[in-house]
Amino acid sequence: MNEKIVSQFPTLTNRNYLASCSQGLLPASTSDAITAYHEELRANGINWDAAMGMLERARESFAALIGADPDEIAVVSSVSHAISAIATAFPDPLTGDEVIFTDFDFPTVADVWTAQAKFQGKLHVIPSEHGKISPASFEDHISEKTLLTSIPHVHYKSGLKLDIKEIAEIAHRKGSLLFVDAYQSAGHCPIHVKEMGIDFLATGTRKYLLGIPGIAFLYIDKKIADTLQPSMTGWLGKGKKDARKFDTGTPSFISAYAAKASLDFIHSVGVRHIAAYLEELRAFTVQYGRKKGLRLYGAEEVENRTSLTAFFHPRAAEVVHKLQEKGIVLTAKENIIRIAPHVYNTRQDIERAIDEIVQLPE
Ligand SMILES: Cc1ncc(COP(=O)(O)O)c(C=O)c1O
Structure with missing residues (x-):
């Protein structure tokens, strides 16, 4: 992970931010x-x-x-x-x-x-x-x-x-x-x-x-x-x-x-670079979520998936709200929780978010 990229997103100092499918974080230059x-x-x-x-x-x-x-x-x-x-x-x-x-x-x-x-x-x-x-x-x-x-x-x-x-x-x-x-x-x-x-x-x-x-x-x-x-x-x-x-x-x-x-x-980092980096995070999210017992939403195949990954949860909105209080930002839609990293995220961000999700009672 590129420290220089992370340093351009001040929000990351107090948020584990995984909600880019809703609102991306603003670079300092923006x-x-x-x-x-x-x-x-x-x-x-x-x-x-x-x-x-x-x-x-x-x-x-x-x-x-x-x-x-x-x-x-x-x-x-x-x-x-x-x-x-x-x-x-x-x-x-x-x-x-x-x-x-x-x-x-x-x-x-x-x-x-x-x-x-x-x-x-x-x-x-x-x-x-x-x-x-x-x-x-x-x-x-x-x-x-x-x-x-x-x-x-x-x-x-x-x-x-x-x-x-x-x-x-x-x-x-x-x-x-x-x-x-x-x-x-x-x-x-x-x-x-x-x-x-x-x-x-x-x-x-x-x-x-x-x-x-x-x-x-x-x-x-x-x-x-x-x-x-x-x-x-x-x-x-x-x-x-x-x-x-x-x-x-x-x-x-x-x-x-x-x-x-x-x-x-986005041009300065390069979309191809972003896509390649997010492919690694996608693979990790699916594998780690499954390992922790979460059920993947959508087709089982991994090809054609992007880094936006959703897992079923019967109390999705409540869990997202609870995690928000701990500085972990995710989004819920009906009975799914969406994990949506960008180039400023790391595997650790995803690991921490999933660990917190599975700790809460279903
Ligand atoms: C795929 C997609 N299309 C359209 C929209 C809505 O766009 P707008 O609010 O600009 O009409 C969203 C989410 O806001 C979206 O995720």
Whole structure:
């Protein structure tokens, strides 16, 4: 473990922090950037040009992270906003009218699509079986009537990663577009939108990208953006081409300052390095949790798992609350406890957290 990395996260001095699937820790440089934004406002008031410049640099940095051109990135406020922006941008007549998503998707995906009058009765959910969704399910469900298929890169509960390239090949062969929700992968899983065949990708910055809420990025492949007409729109998107036409109004500048600094941090460590390090922590978490008698949530296979690991616990929320009092930060969802390390964590962090979980009565 790199001491230099740990030293950049002051929160670690009094927290065993394993909740990056919910909110990542802020690098010191991100805290400094947030302060700098506030100082500029306090000292000078208006700071439009500086703030718009920072927003552009955040956009460029995110584009570089996923192998896209900055013109292919729209700045939005949340992943929900990004999905709504796409769902309301298809001009009539539609090239297909069905939309498919999965039960691995974060609930907001269903919420947004269900709210679209245009797609009433046209939504299909691919169910997971035994904790996974096989490419064969996509073969079965996607048809020539499918306009768009939505998948998460990583399941927010089990940490299971989907094979985007394989699913993209199936979707495209059948004429469907592919939307990827990368909120649980961006920052720790390598992403290359062109190599993976992704048409749309959205993520916010507050999880593994180590930023704060208020900003999200929406990638739209250039050729596809030309065919869309945004109806969630505004003055900053007016007259723009490519994904930039999906910019709307003044964004949360403070979030853009944080995003730029956090993306710089991620680039400086390198996503490949982060992924390799977290693969070691993943293997350790699964092995140590099982050794201590915890039951793994999701598919039993370890391939395609990320470092987000969940274990069943009948009193998950209560245990998470008790551990919080001891400075151990985890998250609960229904009857599972999620352990979500990042590059700033160690095996000892995971060992201590699991030891504490199993000490409490079931
Ligand atoms: C995979 C995934 N997608 C979407 C969201 C929600 O994003 P937003 O609140 O930006 O709409 C979350 C969690 O907050 C998530 O884990």
